[in-house]
Amino acid sequence: MLNSKIPHVEILLLNWENAEDTIHCLETLKSLAYGSYHVLVVDNGSKDNSYSLLKETVSHEPYFTLYSTGENLGFSGGVNYGIKKALQSEADYIWLLNNDTEVASDCLSQLILAIDDDPEVGIAGSKILLASDRNTIWHAGASFDKWTGQPKHVGMGYSTTQEGYNELKSVDYITGCSLLIRSSMLKTVGLMDEKFYLYYEEADFCYRAKKKGWKIIYVPDSILWHKVAGSSKGYHQRAYYEVRNRLLFTLKHRPIFILPVLCYLLYKEVILKLAKGENQVFCASYLGMIDFIRGKYGRASHQF
DSSP states (O other), X not given: OOOTTSOOEXXXXXXXXXXXXXHHHHHHHTTOOOSSEEEEEEEOSOSSSHHHHHHHHHTTOTTEEEEEOSXXXXXXXXXXXXXXXXXXXXXXXXXXXXXXXXXXXXXXXXXXXXXXTOTTEEEEEEEEEESSSTTBXXXXXXEEOTTTOOEEESSTTSXXXXXXXXXXXXXXXXXXXXXXXXXXXXXXXXXXXXXXXXXXXXXXXXXXXXXXTXXXXXXXXXXXXXXXXXXXXXXXXXXXHHHHHHHHHHHHXXXXXXXXXXXXXXXXXXXXXXXXXXXXXXXXXXXXXXXXXXTOOSSOOSOO
């Protein structure tokens, strides 16, 4: 849907072996009350029949386009692939949207209304509610710990009517579940760091944006519902990437705290998991720590 009088938005959906959720999300996007947008669907190297299912769906929609990366590039690599495609259209904004979401009709309009009002705002994010409990907050912006820099969701588990979560405000970090990017910001901040591959990449992206002087805002009138963890598939894999990438994030942005964070994770995610008999999680966390020490980033070579 195109209207040259308002900012153009490229909406980026990343799919990995989850065509059912992606197709449902595409259906909800058709109801968007915004006059200039195009949807880029990027299949991130799915091994199942996702691509053929998505091709059938997208082929009937003039404002949807499907691409395939050919291999699993992780969240950061898949997003970067899509951003590069989006920039070819000279989009004013790029909206990263999880494929397991359902958007309110004015979700995008409210984001644009907020970000377009202040040229110093580079990133805007929505109020994200749980699909399983539609009045409960999953994300209302996030903050960074003042010592270690670690990100923490704000509002998680609270009611959407809870005081303090219904005002537009500046935040430290917006999750990649619904992250609107001013395209011109990418000239100073760059793309997502593909060393992370999965988890912490959008936290790193937001941290770099703030260091460059860009504002990041939470827009409570922009609402969507999220199924949570619809495409990561596997707690052991998640344990590996979260340990390794938390250490990488700390090393990049709070290097003075790398030893305390390393010791903390060694105790909490390795020693305690072993003591509790959670052997597979212990192994994954241990491998994540070892790979960090060895400087092995990107996609893990281990089987989880």
